[in-house]
Amino acid sequence: MKELGQKAMKGDIRAASRLIRNIEDNIPDTNVAIKHIFPHTGKARVVGITGAPGAGKSTITDELIMAMRNMNKTVGVLAVDPTSPFTGGALLGDRVRMLRHAEDPAVFIRSLATRGAMGGLSKAVGDGIHILDVMGKEIIIVETVGVGQQEVDIINHAHTVIVVLVPGMGDDVQAIKAGLMEIADIFVINKADREGAKQLYKETKNMISMGKWESGWVPPVMMIENVMEPHSFAKSVCDLCEKIDEHYKFLVDKNILADRAYRKVMTEMNDALRFAILEPIVEKLVSSGDFDEMIRQLLNKESDPYTLAENVAKKYMNDYCKTNM
Amino acid sequence: MNMSSRKIRILLAKPGLDGHDRGAKVLARSFRDAGFEVIYTGCHQTPEQIVSAAMQEDVDLVGLSCLSGAHTYLYPKVAELLKENGADDISVIGGGIIPDKDFQPLYDAGLKALFTPGTTLESINSWIRDNIKPRG
Numbered sequence: 358m359k360e361l362g363q364k365a366m367k368g369d370i371r372a373a374s375r376l377i378r379n380i381e382d383n384i385p386d387t388n389v390a391i392k393h394i395f396p397h398t399g400k401a402r403v404v405g406i407t408g409a410p411g412a413g414k415s416t417i418t419d420e421l422i423m424a425m426r427n428m429n430k431t432v433g434v435l436a437v438d439p440t441s442p443f444t445g446g447a448l449l450g451d452r453v454r455m456l457r458h459a460e461d462p463a464v465f466i467r468s469l470a471t472r473g474a475m476g477g478l479s480k481a482v483g484d485g486i487h488i489l490d491v492m493g494k495e496i497i498i499v500e501t502v503g504v505g506q507q508e509v510d511i512i513n514h515a516h517t518v519i520v521v522l523v524p525g526m527g528d529d530v531q532a533i534k535a536g537l538m539e540i541a542d543i544f545v546i547n548k549a550d551r552e553g554a555k556q557l558y559k560e561t562k563n564m565i566s567m568g569k570w571e572s573g574w575v576p577p578v579m580m581i582e583n584v585m586e587p588h589s590f591a592k593s594v595c596d597l598c599e600k601i602d603e604h605y606k607f608l609v610d611k612n613i614l615a616d617r618a619y620r621k622v623m624t625e626m627n628d629a630l631r632f633a634i635l636e637p638i639v640e641k642l643v644s645s646g647d648f649d650e651m652i653r654q655l656l657n658k659e660s661d662p663y664t665l666a667e668n669v670a671k672k673y674m675n676d677y678c679k680t681n682m
Numbered sequence: 683m684n685m686s687s688r689k690i691r692i693l694l695a696k697p698g699l700d701g702h703d704r705g706a707k708v709l710a711r712s713f714r715d716a717g718f719e720v721i722y723t724g725c726h727q728t729p730e731q732i733v734s735a736a737m738q739e740d741v742d743l744v745g746l747s748c749l750s751g752a753h754t755y756l757y758p759k760v761a762e763l764l765k766e767n768g769a770d771d772i773s774v775i776g777g778g779i780i781p782d783k784d785f786q787p788l789y790d791a792g793l794k795a796l797f798t799p800g801t802t803l804e805s806i807n808s809w810i811r812d813n814i815k816p817r818g
Binding site for chain 2 (some may be wrong): 370374375377381382440441446447448456458459465466468494
């Protein structure tokens with residue numbers, strides 16, 4: 358497993374992709390490779406793109422890749438699409454928009470399914486970013502699943518978060534709701550040639566003007582239109598690219614890049630604790646049949662989830678203390 | 683639950699000059715419903731693009747669909763490029779309007795299975811379940 362990590366660090370595409378898959382599939386010992394690469398991470402700039410399904414995230418990502426390649430940056434992309442809650446299958450279609458980069462060796466694109474993660478990402482995103490980072494990708498774009506209001510995990514991973522809005526999704530009350538509308542470093546109003554775009558612009562601006570923005574960065578609102586006019590579309594995305602740069606420089610100049618890093622390591626620590634402590638216990642419960650028994654007790658109202666969880670904690674945490682400490 | 687389990691990943695692509703992807707989309711949907719992860723990459727692709735995407739996506743299987751009659755060139759080319767890149771552990775299957783006489787040359791070129799009009803979705807899904815084991 359360590360070898361996979363070493364190969365990925367040399368830019369081996371198959372090793373990198375395999376490593377990401379091992380994380381997705383929970384293959385034992387994958388963390389050996391992550392342990393190996395972790396000290397070398399933290400060089401890449403991470404840009405998150407989020408927004409409703411069909412807002413144009415993939416199309417903008419495609420053009421962003423182009424803009425960044427024109428600036429001679431190497432680019433990694435993690436594109437997330439949803440897993441079926443019924444069959445466990447997934448249709449990952451973000452690549453359709455990014456075909457033209459398939460043969461560019463400086464671009465690595467990987468599609469991920471959510472596999473039950475609820476925050477708009479896949480659990481492989483955190484380590485996936487590390488893997489693309491050590492492969493030498495200078496810019497990493499993470500495209501979230503099409504989100505609603507609450508899937509905001511992207512803020513734990515990205516230096517710059519772009520929220521893509523489209524006209525026609527609701528009135529100004531939607532704009533002042535918590536969640537998605539709070540996390541943008543940059544707002545993009547896509548399909549701005551459609552009816553309602555000016556209204557949306559005003560509402561977004563209004564919402565922003567009510568905010569405090571303690572860091573000093575006030576999210577700009579950018580209009581992108583005319584995907585059918587390649588030149589003007591490319592020009593708009595180029596402007597977006599400059600804004601992303603500007604935001605990153607702001608983070609550096611104001612010395613708040615560390616805040617973003619703090620969020621990421623907090624998330625990673627939580628995930629790692631869950632992986633090291635909770636998951637092995639749940640696996641034991643499932644394989645011993647105790648899990649089914651607990652579910653049965655709940656269904657028959659013989660016990661409640663809190664009591665059962667406390668019992669599990671008493672049993673396994675004591676075991677854990679005896680054997681591991 | 684988060685126990686380790688491999689999920690079959692499939693790349694579905696339409697190589698060459700053929701923009702009729704209704705069938706491919708039906709397949710993509712059917713693969714999704716069968717519990718596979720399918721990466722749909724759309725129309726008008728070169729074999730090089732398909733192979734590069736298959737390697738980046740760490741798939742177990744590449745499914746090709748082409749109705750233009752160019753399958754005798756495009757399908758073997760995909761298999762050949764996978765081999766050149768040391769990625770022939772990824773299987774290739776194809777579908778479309780393929781005359782009987784083309785079957786053997788395509789199998790010889792490394793295609794693992796061919797599906798022609800009239801094939802049921804379920805028979806493709808079960809072929810995949812029986813023959814494609816997630817690698818490693």
